[in-house]
Amino acid sequence: MASAGADEAAAAAVAAQPRAAISHVIFDMDGLLLDTEGFYTEVQEKILARYGKVFDWSLKAKMMGKKAAESARIFVDECGLDGLLTPEQFLEERESMLQALFPSCTKLPGVLRLIHHLHANGIPMAVATGSHKRHFALKTQNHQVMFSLMHHVVMGDDPEVKAGKPSPDIFLAAMRRFEGNVEPSKCLVFEDAPSGVAAAKNAGMSAVMVPDPRLDVSYHKGADQVLCSLLDFKPIEWGLPPFNE
Ligand SMILES: O=P(O)(O)OC[C@@H](O)CO
Ligand SMILES: [Mg+2]
Numbered sequence: 001m002a003s004a005g006a007d008e009a010a011a012a013a014v015a016a017q018p019r020a021a022i023s024h025v026i027f028d029m030d031g032l033l034l035d036t037e038g039f040y041t042e043v044q045e046k047i048l049a050r051y052g053k054v055f056d057w058s059l060k061a062k063m064m065g066k067k068a069a070e071s072a073r074i075f076v077d078e079c080g081l082d083g084l085l086t087p088e089q090f091l092e093e094r095e096s097m098l099q100a101l102f103p104s105c106t107k108l109p110g111v112l113r114l115i116h117h118l119h120a121n122g123i124p125m126a127v128a129t130g131s132h133k134r135h136f137a138l139k140t141q142n143h144q145v146m147f148s149l150m151h152h153v154v155m156g157d158d159p160e161v162k163a164g165k166p167s168p169d170i171f172l173a174a175m176r177r178f179e180g181n182v183e184p185s186k187c188l189v190f191e192d193a194p195s196g197v198a199a200a201k202n203a204g205m206s207a208v209m210v211p212d213p214r215l216d217v218s219y220h221k222g223a224d225q226v227l228c229s230l231l232d233f234k235p236i237e238w239g240l241p242p243f244n245e
Contacts, residue, residue, distance in 0.1 A: 011236065018239035019224065020206045023186040025118055025240075026174045028065065029129035031192035032210060033111050033146070034139055037064060039101040043094045044075065053079055057214050065193030067130050067156040067164035102138035108210075110230030112146065113243075119149045121241040126150055128174040128189075130164050130196075132157040152177045165195040168203035175203070188238055190230070194219040208233065 031037035040063075045055040059078050063071040072087035081090075118125055127150050129136065136155050140147050147153065152174070156164055160173040171189060175182050184204035191197045192210055200207035201222055209223035210230055220226045227233055236242040 011242075014234075015236050015242075019237055020188070021186065021239040022188040022206065023123070024175070024178055024182050024188070025123055025125045026171055026187055026189045026200075026205070027115075027125065027127050027150075028189070028191045028193065028196050029127050029136075029139070030131060031064060031108075031212065032190055033108060033127070034105045034143065035108050036102065036105045036139055037192070037212065039098060039105070040064070040094075043097045043101070046097070047085075047090065047093055048079060051079070051081060051084065057216065061194055061215055061219050065130050065165045065191070065196040065199075067161075068132060068135075070164045098135070099138060102135060103141055105139055105142075107143060107146065108230065110233065114230050114233060114235075115146055115149055117235070117243060118240070123240060124151045124178050126174045126177065127153040128170045129153070130156040130170070151179075165193065166198035166202060168199055171200055171203040171205060175205075188240075191223075194222070197223045206238070 027033055041055065041060060048055045059075070062074050062078065066074065068091055069087060072090045075090055076082060076085055076087050115125065127147070131139065133155055136153070154161065154170055154174045154177065156170070158170075158173060161169045163169055171187070172184070175184060175187055187205040189196070189200035189205050189207045190210065191200060191207055192212065194215075197207045197209050206224045207222070208225045208227060209220060210227050211220060213228070234242070
């Protein structure tokens with residue numbers, strides 16, 4: 001067993017050489033802060049079952065994190081539903097089911113601890129979500145306090161977000177809305193989706209991925225760090241103030 005002295009020396013070494021000198025943090029929302037991805041999966045499984053098809057995780061990997069219209073197009077194309085269902089009909093069909101589910105969503109493990117810690121230490125935070133305004137309101141109605149700690153939120157239907165993730169648009173818009181002149185290399189993005197990690201990297205930022213365990217590990221590549229849960233995040237590795245526990 002390592003001695004207390006050895007532990008302290010190891011912590012000092014990590015603090016002396018962080019992976020990056022992060023000053024600003026940007027969170028994805030669905031599947032990262034809020035446990036909403038399961039709702040999408042459930043509803044999409046139901047719709048696909050009507051056509052005698054099974055919704056799987058390789059399709060999920062392509063859809064998650066995208067703007068609604070983009071993921072609807074992927075759903076129709078990948079499932080071979082052209083001529084049977086349009087992307088617009090798909091969105092309409094899933095809408096009432098999703099609306100009923102969203103308000104009951106819960107926070108994912110470690111979210112509150114990390115956000116309160118960063119806020120207490122004066123680290124500016126933002127949210128960058130592919131979700132549009134109407135869904136954002138339904139998902140966050142029971143999590144207002146947490147979102148009030150964010151400097152700002154950028155949503156998928158924001159005029160500055162021309163293309164959804166993996167385009168860097170949303171993360172660059174989130175970066176520009178912080179006060180001062182913030183460099184991408186100082187921004188750390190937390191994401192659950194492959195397209196979100198790619199968007200962060202395309203923006204020149206660092207990306208910590210917290211994927212669903214059902215997502216194949218081949219989708220982890222590109223992330224600077226992959227964690228099972230936000231509870232495993234060590235701020236000190238990124239030049240951020242350490243937890244005091
Ligand atoms: O960007 P996020 O917050 O994951 O939201 C995307 C979404 O609407 C569901 O995949
Ligand atoms: Mg997400």
